[in-house]
Amino acid sequence: MFSKACEYGIRASIFIAKNSHEGRRVSPKEISKQIDSPQAFTAKILQALVRHHIIKSVQGAYGGFEIDKDLIATIKLSQIVEAIDGNSVYSSCGLGLKECNKNHPCPMHDKFESIRNDLRDMLENTNLEELATGLKNGKAFLKI
Template sequence: MFSKTCEYAIRGMIYIAQHTRNGGRVGFKQIATGIDAPEHFIAKILQELSRKGLVASMKGPAGGFYLEKASLNLSLADIVTAVDGDQLFLGCGLGLKQCSETNPCPIHFKFKKVRKEVQAMLEHAKLGAFIDKLDRNETFLKRSDFFMNN
């Protein structure tokens, strides 16, 4: 459903939210390891998210990426839109450019309903809401060794 870039962006932003809520900063290598992503790829993604104002960064020995308090209210929809645009919320399920209400593809009306449900779910999913669940190990961002070996 999401591009690989968007998947890493979402996971990276959740990781940053969890690890910087008390004023710390995390480097891209730590983030990449923490979410099981390629370092060079996550560095480029975070640079773009920083340029778009979704994540903050500071250079230097005590530098790294972090979120401002207000950024904990960012929704997953905000991240998806920043990375992949709004095609997930507006595009045709079959990828047809000419699909519309007056010129629908075979799945147009059913897919429209699914798009709206996905959009609502992502808009209500706020970064800050994931922190406690991660701390309680109710959710995860990286597969554990158990899953990798089985």
Template sequence: MFSKACEYGIRASIFIAKNSYEGRRVSPKEISTEIDSPQAFTSKILQDLVRHNVIKSVQGAYGGFEIDKNDISTIKLSQIVEAIDGTSVYSSCGLGLKECNEDHPCPMHDKFKSIRNDLRDMLETTSLDELAKGLKKGDAFLKI
């Protein structure tokens, strides 16, 4: 459903949020190790997230990536998905057909439409705060 870049972007954002609560900035290398992604690919994803104001990049000896603690609860998963994959996840065909709509539906169109709507609701109501806190408490993990 999401691109690999988007999956990594969500994982990276959660990891950065968890560390931001602890007052720590994290390096691209630390992020890529923690989320089990290639470092160069991770760096490109992080640039997209900075460009879309999801995370902040701080240069210098004590630099790295962070999210303002006051912003973590306001950042929704939909912002991360849209920064990396755009909004196509809300309208794409469940079978991957290029031409699928109300006038020309694929066999799964009506069923997949409700799944896309549920996905949009979940992404728009889930904050980084709740996911980072689950990670911090040990109720969730980012890699095996």
């Protein structure tokens, strides 16, 4: 459903949010290791998240990535998905066809439409605070 870049972007944002709650900035190397993603690819994803004002990059000896504590609860998963994958997840065909719409539907179009609507609802109503708290409490994980 999401691109690999988007999956890594969500994981990275959750990891950064958890550490920001603890007053820690995290390096790209640490993020890459903790979310099990290639370091160079992770760096590009982090740049996109910075450009979209989801995370903040701080330069220098004590630099790294962080999210302002008071903003963590306001950042929705939909913002992360849009920053990396755009809005195609809400409109793309469930079978991957290039042209699929109400006028020219694929065999799964009607059934997949409700899935996309549920996905949009979940992404727009889930924030980083919820996900980082699950990670912090040990009820969720980012890496096997």
